[in-house]
Amino acid sequence: MSADAATEDGIRKPLLHTGSWYRMSGMGSWQSSIMGSSVQIIRESISVFLCVFIVALGPIQFGYTCGYSNPTQSEIIKDLGLTISEFSIFGSLANVGAMVGAIASGQIAENVGRKGSLMIASIPNIIGWLAISFAKDSSFLFMGRLLAGFGVGIISYTVPVYIAEIAPQNLRGSLGSVNQLSVTIGIMLVYLLGLFLPWRVLAVLGILPCTILIPGLFFIPESPRWLAKMGLNEDFETSLQVLRGFDADISIEVNEIKRSVASSSKRTAIRFSELKRKRYWYPLMVGIGLLMLQQLSGINGVLFYSSSIFQSAGISSGKAATFGIGAIQVVVTGISTTLMDKAGRRILLIVSCSLMTLSSLLVAMAFYLKDILPEKSHSTMGILSLIGLLILVIGFSIGLGAVPWIIMSEILPVSIKSLAGSVATLANWLSASVVTMTANLLLTWSSGGTFLIYALVSAFTVVFVALWVPETKGRTLEEIQISLK
Numbered sequence: 001m002s003a004d005a006a007t008e009d010g011i012r013k014p015l016l017h018t019g020s021w022y023r024m025s026g027m028g029s030w031q032s033s034i035m036g037s038s039v040q041i042i043r044e045s046i047s048v049f050l051c052v053f054i055v056a057l058g059p060i061q062f063g064y065t066c067g068y069s070n071p072t073q074s075e076i077i078k079d080l081g082l083t084i085s086e087f088s089i090f091g092s093l094a095n096v097g098a099m100v101g102a103i104a105s106g107q108i109a110e111n112v113g114r115k116g117s118l119m120i121a122s123i124p125n126i127i128g129w130l131a132i133s134f135a136k137d138s139s140f141l142f143m144g145r146l147l148a149g150f151g152v153g154i155i156s157y158t159v160p161v162y163i164a165e166i167a168p169q170n171l172r173g174s175l176g177s178v179n180q181l182s183v184t185i186g187i188m189l190v191y192l193l194g195l196f197l198p199w200r201v202l203a204v205l206g207i208l209p210c211t212i213l214i215p216g217l218f219f220i221p222e223s224p225r226w227l228a229k230m231g232l233n234e235d236f237e238t239s240l241q242v243l244r245g246f247d248a249d250i251s252i253e254v255n256e257i258k259r260s261v262a263s264s265s266k267r268t269a270i271r272f273s274e275l276k277r278k279r280y281w282y283p284l285m286v287g288i289g290l291l292m293l294q295q296l297s298g299i300n301g302v303l304f305y306s307s308s309i310f311q312s313a314g315i316s317s318g319k320a321a322t323f324g325i326g327a328i329q330v331v332v333t334g335i336s337t338t339l340m341d342k343a344g345r346r347i348l349l350i351v352s353c354s355l356m357t358l359s360s361l362l363v364a365m366a367f368y369l370k371d372i373l374p375e376k377s378h379s380t381m382g383i384l385s386l387i388g389l390l391i392l393v394i395g396f397s398i399g400l401g402a403v404p405w406i407i408m409s410e411i412l413p414v415s416i417k418s419l420a421g422s423v424a425t426l427a428n429w430l431s432a433s434v435v436t437m438t439a440n441l442l443l444t445w446s447s448g449g450t451f452l453i454y455a456l457v458s459a460f461t462v463v464f465v466a467l468w469v470p471e472t473k474g475r476t477l478e479e480i481q482i483s484l485k
Helices: 003-008 027-036 044-055 057-067 069-080 084-133 138-166 172-194 199-205 208-219 224-229 233-244 251-262 272-276 278-296 299-304 306-312 318-343 345-372 375-400 403-411 417-445 447-468 477-484
Strands: none
Touching: 044 057, 044 138, 044 172, 044 208, 044 233, 057 069, 057 084, 057 138, 057 172, 057 208, 057 299, 069 084, 069 138, 069 172, 069 199, 084 138, 084 199, 084 208, 084 224, 084 417, 138 172, 138 224, 138 403, 138 417, 172 199, 172 318, 172 403, 224 233, 224 251, 233 251, 251 477, 278 299, 278 403, 278 417, 278 447, 299 375, 299 417, 318 345, 318 375, 345 375, 345 403, 345 447, 375 403, 403 417, 403 477, 417 447
């Protein structure tokens, strides 16, 4: 079916259909020349890994944006004469922008495609970082942070969905984990560079991920499932063939995808009332619930204010300890990436949240004991709290960091994915905002009490996973949807 025919049948044309190298180069002749060659240049793994490597620049931008306020606080306050409350507004505006981006992300990704959505997200990111780097007062600083946050909100939905839609079932968990791995790399990079570079230079470097991402998107295929939903069948099959390898038999997967999108292809818009249908309650509860609990566990409060937490625990070099936490997060997330399609999603979540519960209790105990023990014991309590925070970050990185985004992209039905994905992403950012805005207040009230609250949330998450979260390892997206009916 051609795009024109699809339009006649009532299926929308996409507003933007970005080109790709394999279409521009003339698919037929290029494919035949490669097939005739003794060496196949592009195999499934190379093609899919290349796509994931390029779109991973988006979550690197995500992590860089989230981590930027931590190492720059004192410098920005001093240079621009800001108050603590003004800097707190600056930090929280990224979440505000991300919430707006999350609301728009589903419809943008639906109308212009996953690649087009990432291109659109890159533009406000670049403008935002330039505004921050040249800021002379709080107005430009706030505007830049808001724009960068808006772009990150779109990226946070689009990248996990794109990866889930292009990855073969046996690699989907591991490749999906690259999203969270890239976020941690972005956080670690800004922590590391923040040890040596002034805040304006750090902001200029913030434009690099999206500046590289934009041209990189022209060298990867669009999501075959999105193309199928848009009725672009020729492009859909071409995209899938490139992703699976030119000598792969894709007929079974093509038929599965066509059957899956058949019921939703005719729809031109999804209304909120659709989400109230009983058959969608379970996937919505799991997808939204996991993304909210991920943030309510307190991880953003720990990462954003880790320097001050370490100082209150008696550790002088707060910035260096914060970078150490960022580096550990990258290593452990990298290890969990290799386990995702072996151990499974559920077991990693249960282990992850159990570790977070125990470590939050350990930190809470260390802070409570610090208040009642003599001063000579404070250094011991500081070491105990550092160990607890390290275990907390390790626990988060094992499962709760990556798995909720993977399951959200897997479990939401294709017919409501654009709207439901936006709602789930918005819920995540709203929860992150609540934690970020309350963490300082809670830590001032009681450091021990704060981590006790986080421990209770992590314990509830263990129960939530054990009772309601399904195992999606080793199944196609279409098989997952059938199992939920």
